[in-house]
Amino acid sequence: MAGLDTIDRNIIRLLRLNARISTTKLAAEVGLSPSACLRRIQMLERDGILRGYTALIGQASDASAIAVIINITLERQTEEDLDRFEAAVRQHPEILECYLMTGGADYLLRVEVASAGDFEAIHKGILSRLPGVQRIHSSFAIRNVLATRLAKNR
Structure with a gap:
């Protein structure tokens, strides 16, 4: 992930922990406005860094x-x-x-x-x-x- 700055790395780290985090909460965590955070996410998706989101299915127990x-x-x-x-x-x-x-x-x-x-x-x-x-x-x-x-x- 060369070429990514600290904010991009933090966005990726937080999305790994919770891909359903709201843009507003994610923006607050990384120190951006929601619109700037959304632009970063879209750029990461466009560049293939974020390739998708998935649901991890566990068993009943x-x-x-x-x-x-x-x-x-x-x-x-x-x-x-x-x-x-x-x-x-x-x-x-x-x-x-x-x-x-x-x-x-x-x-x-x-x-x-x-x-x-x-x-x-x-x-x-x-x-x-x-x-x-x-x-x-x-x-x-x-x-x-x-x-x-x-x-x-x-």
Whole structure:
């Protein structure tokens, strides 16, 4: 985010914490008038710095959700294989995040489940059927230490 000044960085930081913050409140937090703040937001959107806003969906009881981090290795890494895999991943809302990676695995995925049995169903019904998958390595998180995108409204 080179080229951004302190105000832009503060706007981004505050929107990460609460994308639904009013322009008036955001402006007060960063020391701008509401109209100047709105112009900054629009500029950040136009320049592709702010690419969108999303709702993060939790389970009924986030405390009981088990995060599972999954490393996927594909048989081949051609552009066509990567595109097919990514298109298939987008069809499954159970997969909350997907990252193309460097290193030992091609992709890192995150899902949340209520039990090991729920993960087994995702493993058998979704992960093992994704196109081009050679290896699946899954790790269950013990607890969440930091999740800035999940910060509660202040």
